[in-house]
Amino acid sequence: MRRLAVALLTLGALTGCGGLAVAGGAPPAGTAPAEATRPVPPLGDDRRILHVLNRLAFGPRPGDVARVRAVGLDAWIDRQLRPETIDDSATERALVDLASLRMSISEALREYPRPDPKLREKLQNGRMTRTKMMETYPPEKRPFRIAAELQAAKTLRAVKSERQLAEVMVDFWFNHFNVFAGNGDVRWYVSAYERDVIRPNALGRFPDLVRASARHPAMLFYLDNWLSARPDFIVPSGQNRGRKAGLNENYARELMELHTLGVDGGYTQTDVTEVARAFTGWSIDRPRVEGRYVFRPRMHDTAAKVVLGHRLPAGGGRDDGERVLAILTRHPSTARFIATKLVRRFVADTPPPALVDRVASTYIETDGDIRAMLRTILASPEFYAEDAYRAKIKKPFEFVSSAVRALGATLDAQGAFDLARASAEIGEPLYQAQPPTGYPDRAEAWVNSGALLARMNFALALASDRYPRVVVDPGALVAGADARSPDAVLDRLLAALVAGQASAETRAVLAAQLTSPQITRLSPDDRGPADTDVAKLVALVLGSPEFQRR
Amino acid sequence: MNRRTFLRCGACSLVALAGPPRFLIRTAAAAAARGKVLVAVFQRGAVDGLSMIVPYGDAAYAAARQTIALRPPMRGESDRALDLDGFFALHPGLAPLVPLWENRSLAIVHACGSPDTTRSHFDAQDYMESGTPGVKSTPDGWLARAVTALPERPAPFRAVALGPVLPRALQGDAGALAMASIDRFDVRATDTGARGGFEALYARTVGDLLSGTGRETFEAVRMLRSADAARIPPANGAEYPRGRFGEAMRQIAQLIKANIGLEVAFADMQGWDTHVGQGAEQGQLAARLREFGGALAAFAQDLNDRMADVVVLTMSEFGRTVGENGNRGTDHGHATAMLVLGGGVRGGRVHGRWPGLARERLFEARDLAVTTDFRTLFSEVASGHLGVSVAPLFPGWKTSEPPLGLFA
Numbered sequence: 001m002r003r004l005a006v007a008l009l010t011l012g013a014l015t016g017c018g019g020l021a022v023a024g025g026a027p028p029a030g031t032a033p034a035e036a037t038r039p040v041p042p043l044g045d046d047r048r049i050l051h052v053l054n055r056l057a058f059g060p061r062p063g064d065v066a067r068v069r070a071v072g073l074d075a076w077i078d079r080q081l082r083p084e085t086i087d088d089s090a091t092e093r094a095l096v097d098l099a100s101l102r103m104s105i106s107e108a109l110r111e112y113p114r115p116d117p118k119l120r121e122k123l124q125n126g127r128m129t130r131t132k133m134m135e136t137y138p139p140e141k142r143p144f145r146i147a148a149e150l151q152a153a154k155t156l157r158a159v160k161s162e163r164q165l166a167e168v169m170v171d172f173w174f175n176h177f178n179v180f181a182g183n184g185d186v187r188w189y190v191s192a193y194e195r196d197v198i199r200p201n202a203l204g205r206f207p208d209l210v211r212a213s214a215r216h217p218a219m220l221f222y223l224d225n226w227l228s229a230r231p232d233f234i235v236p237s238g239q240n241r242g243r244k245a246g247l248n249e250n251y252a253r254e255l256m257e258l259h260t261l262g263v264d265g266g267y268t269q270t271d272v273t274e275v276a277r278a279f280t281g282w283s284i285d286r287p288r289v290e291g292r293y294v295f296r297p298r299m300h301d302t303a304a305k306v307v308l309g310h311r312l313p314a315g316g317g318r319d320d321g322e323r324v325l326a327i328l329t330r331h332p333s334t335a336r337f338i339a340t341k342l343v344r345r346f347v348a349d350t351p352p353p354a355l356v357d358r359v360a361s362t363y364i365e366t367d368g369d370i371r372a373m374l375r376t377i378l379a380s381p382e383f384y385a386e387d388a389y390r391a392k393i394k395k396p397f398e399f400v401s402s403a404v405r406a407l408g409a410t411l412d413a414q415g416a417f418d419l420a421r422a423s424a425e426i427g428e429p430l431y432q433a434q435p436p437t438g439y440p441d442r443a444e445a446w447v448n449s450g451a452l453l454a455r456m457n458f459a460l461a462l463a464s465d466r467y468p469r470v471v472v473d474p475g476a477l478v479a480g481a482d483a484r485s486p487d488a489v490l491d492r493l494l495a496a497l498v499a500g501q502a503s504a505e506t507r508a509v510l511a512a513q514l515t516s517p518q519i520t521r522l523s524p525d526d527r528g529p530a531d532t533d534v535a536k537l538v539a540l541v542l543g544s545p546e547f548q549r550r
Numbered sequence: 551m552n553r554r555t556f557l558r559c560g561a562c563s564l565v566a567l568a569g570p571p572r573f574l575i576r577t578a579a580a581a582a583a584r585g586k587v588l589v590a591v592f593q594r595g596a597v598d599g600l601s602m603i604v605p606y607g608d609a610a611y612a613a614a615r616q617t618i619a620l621r622p623p624m625r626g627e628s629d630r631a632l633d634l635d636g637f638f639a640l641h642p643g644l645a646p647l648v649p650l651w652e653n654r655s656l657a658i659v660h661a662c663g664s665p666d667t668t669r670s671h672f673d674a675q676d677y678m679e680s681g682t683p684g685v686k687s688t689p690d691g692w693l694a695r696a697v698t699a700l701p702e703r704p705a706p707f708r709a710v711a712l713g714p715v716l717p718r719a720l721q722g723d724a725g726a727l728a729m730a731s732i733d734r735f736d737v738r739a740t741d742t743g744a745r746g747g748f749e750a751l752y753a754r755t756v757g758d759l760l761s762g763t764g765r766e767t768f769e770a771v772r773m774l775r776s777a778d779a780a781r782i783p784p785a786n787g788a789e790y791p792r793g794r795f796g797e798a799m800r801q802i803a804q805l806i807k808a809n810i811g812l813e814v815a816f817a818d819m820q821g822w823d824t825h826v827g828q829g830a831e832q833g834q835l836a837a838r839l840r841e842f843g844g845a846l847a848a849f850a851q852d853l854n855d856r857m858a859d860v861v862v863l864t865m866s867e868f869g870r871t872v873g874e875n876g877n878r879g880t881d882h883g884h885a886t887a888m889l890v891l892g893g894g895v896r897g898g899r900v901h902g903r904w905p906g907l908a909r910e911r912l913f914e915a916r917d918l919a920v921t922t923d924f925r926t927l928f929s930e931v932a933s934g935h936l937g938v939s940v941a942p943l944f945p946g947w948k949t950s951e952p953p954l955g956l957f958a
Contacts, residue, residue, distance in 0.1 A: 118826055120827070121826050121827035124827070125827075180672065183672045184670065250686060258687060434718060436686055437687060437689065447760055448716075448725060448727050457738045460744055505754035513747050513750075540747045540748065
């Protein structure tokens with residue numbers, strides 16, 4: 001019987017893969033291919049709740065399933081869609097020591113000054129001691145502190161915030177409109193960028209996100225638009241005085257390819273050049289002192305442009321860029337591109353085409369209302385289909401946050417710093433994605449040997465208390481279970497960590513572990529009952545295949 | 551679906567039929583055991599090619615640099631630049647490389663760089679690693695494309711970066727893995743129970759990317775342990791300099807000697823952005839070059855005969871200004887020098903056309919001009935050494951340059 005089951009599964013795997021290879025599409029990574037051929041039953045009630053907590057939140061905390069059941073799933077979702085109605089003052093209080101989060105760009109530039117370029121020389125030829133250097137230029141005054149505080153804040157919010165969907169969307173849109181925090185002056189701009197561009201619009205209207213990002217110094221710097229000028233422009237002053245600046249197409253290309261239309265959205269190289277010309281003059285005022293958007297008429301190309309068939313008459317000035325953004329955000333390709341990405345985030349790596357169509361229609365009907373698009377997804381049978389359940393592989397950041405939440409751990413800002421480092425070790429150093437694509441949202445990008453080991457090692461470290469500022473009490477998770485019955489302890493643990501939703505295989509492996517001497521510690525009189533090593537079981541559950549999925 | 555996921559699913563189905571994947575991997579490893587290896591080394595921060603490989607024969611060189619020009623070589627003087635061919639000289643910090651130059655296993659390509667004119671470290675590194683100058687949205691790196699263009703082998707250690715994150719050059723479908731160090735590539739538990747538990751968890755599920763990778767991972771861990779790669783000592787009296795880069799090169803040599811199917815390795819070294827107090831024969835840059843040259847020479851010494859199968863290719867995102875700046879340093883420039891060491895390279899010569907340092911020959915009147923597109927160099931190494939067909943490596947690129955003729 002058992003052999004037969006294996007053979008059937010194998011056959012399913014073979015046919016599943018073969019069929020996909022012929023079709024040439026992306027695999028529904030994470031789904032067992034054998035399931036794809038069966039009709040898809042909808043999820044049962046508690047599985048629905050768990051599914052929603054895994055997709056709209058960074059995973060459930062102990063007791064969350066029961067809490068959602070009590071208020072009702074629809075009501076819970078509705079509140080998450082209106083985060084302003086959820087009290088989150090405890091999270092804000094926990095962030096109070098991270099001062100850079102509240103600074104304007106000019107304050108950040110002042111408070112975290114650039115290192116004196118002569119510092120290294122002074123250190124090397126002995127004109128300054130290391131102690132003196134640490135006094136005059138302590139780590140907490142250095143620019144990297146800004147990104148570090150932002151990393152800690154992001155982690156702390158993912159773990160602790162009651163506005164979970166809002167945090168999920170902030171992560172999603174930051175990657176969509178990615179800037180790299182290590183890129184030149186972005187170091188000082190990145191915190192304001194997330195706070196002023198991404199956060200207020202994360203559940204708002206998509207065109208507002210595009211408009212806000214287009215004029216933020218972080219984006220202007222990262223994709224070079226601040227330097228882009230009409231072809232014959234000569235830099236009048238400063239370091240590059242007398243040099244020809246010229247047109248820079250970076251922002252124009254990524255605006256269409258990555259922010260709005262998508263790579264197959266129907267634009268040409270001529271459109272890229274025309275869009276770049278439209279945005280000439282969108283620049284940064286005193287980038288190292290003020291760091292504010294400015295339109296520089298002298299850099300602007302005043303001639304007429306044609307963008308995707310729309311004519312922008314000569315002399316449009318700063319409005320050229322605004323008009324381009326209106327054209328792009330109303331384009332059907334943009335509706336489809338954004339719908340595809342949202343469905344990939346919330347449903348499956350290979351987005352069901354019918355659902356993408358409906359979400360794209362919502363975009364067009366509502367002029368890009370993000371909340372409305374999410375409602376379309378969350379009301380769809382595709383979202384609640386059995387084959388969407390645990391179909392997504394958690395990104396490293398999602399994995400770390402969900403593990404900490406699953407244990408009901410408490411942490412402070414310092415603990416969040418340490419956890420951000422764990423995300424980096426597993427492959428997702430926060431705010432450090434160099435390419436404008438941001439971090440990918442597909443399984444293949446995250447599933448590799450080194451990363452998988454790093455996940456297991458994180459699970460072990462977290463469960464065995466090696467993050468001193470993240471307080472975990474594995475014993476509390478199994479409180480009330482009969483400590484003399486390893487089976488009862490295991491069941492209680494699985495109920496707490498994965499709401500009892502472990503596969504039979506995983507349950508069997510863990511049960512087998514209960515008999516191994518490393519897992520069970522014999523009590524003082526060794527004829528007595530076993531005392532289960534809960535921490536190790538916790539680590540195994542967090543490192544298991546199930547827990548890598550959401 | 552990409553090749554890798556297909557391979558993963560295919561491999562696990564086979565596994566369920568034919569037994570543990572050990573069999574598959576061992577066979578593959580044996581086949582690749584003494585295959586060709588390419589080691590890419592990135593000098594991040596833009597190395598000053600004019601100090602690394604000094605064009606002392608160009609009259610404009612010394613004139614452009616009042617305090618940081620290296621004095622021309624002089625026979626028997628080891629603290630000055632070391633003559634290569636009567637025109638170029640090696641920085642004295644690179645003295646350990648002299649024997650490799652003399653036995654013709656070290657080639658140099660000067661005035662090499664990107665056709666893109668950006669002077670941003672970030673953009674230029676990105677372009678050099680993606681292999682697509684001017685195009686930021688390329689999803690994968692050129693080294694990853696090189697690996698996927700090689701005959702398929704399900705070996706977990708085909709492409710490895712020594713470092714905490716996978717560099718852009720290896721991102722993509724190559725299944726490359728990044729490891730901070732060999733001895734940390736394991737389940738770190740105080741007893742063996744945890745490893746066995748995790749392994750059992752991943753062995754019990756079949757048919758998907760995660761469990762397929764899980765099996766591969768434990769196979770890889772076992773492979774590394776049974777080869778005892780972390781304990782293979784440097785051979786032939788090789789002594790690696792202390793520091794991250796020497797450590798990375800030492801571990802790459804261990805992976806090669808462990809015969810576990812390594813084909814492409816990547817390491818990088820920071821600290822080349824010498825705007826202030828660059829130094830000449832001694833100083834800041836000299837210290838970096840000593841570590842750099844010492845590690846490369848130790849690597850060649852360590853691998854000895856095996857270097858016939860191994861090529862080390864060094865690169866940097868751009869070079870530095872020909873003129874010295876007001877802080878006894880140099881600013882971001884254009885072309886630089888790159889090294890090719892080992893394999894069947896035609897060494898003992900400086901390849902590429904020298905554009906000259908006279909002001910009218912400079913790029914934008916300030917920088918060494920690029921006469922060799924980095925893609926010409928990279929593609930010659932990939933095809934000449936690894937045997938990769940050049941077509942998929944650099945999308946959208948058609949060379950108009952004559953070949954360098956690095957490989958006979």
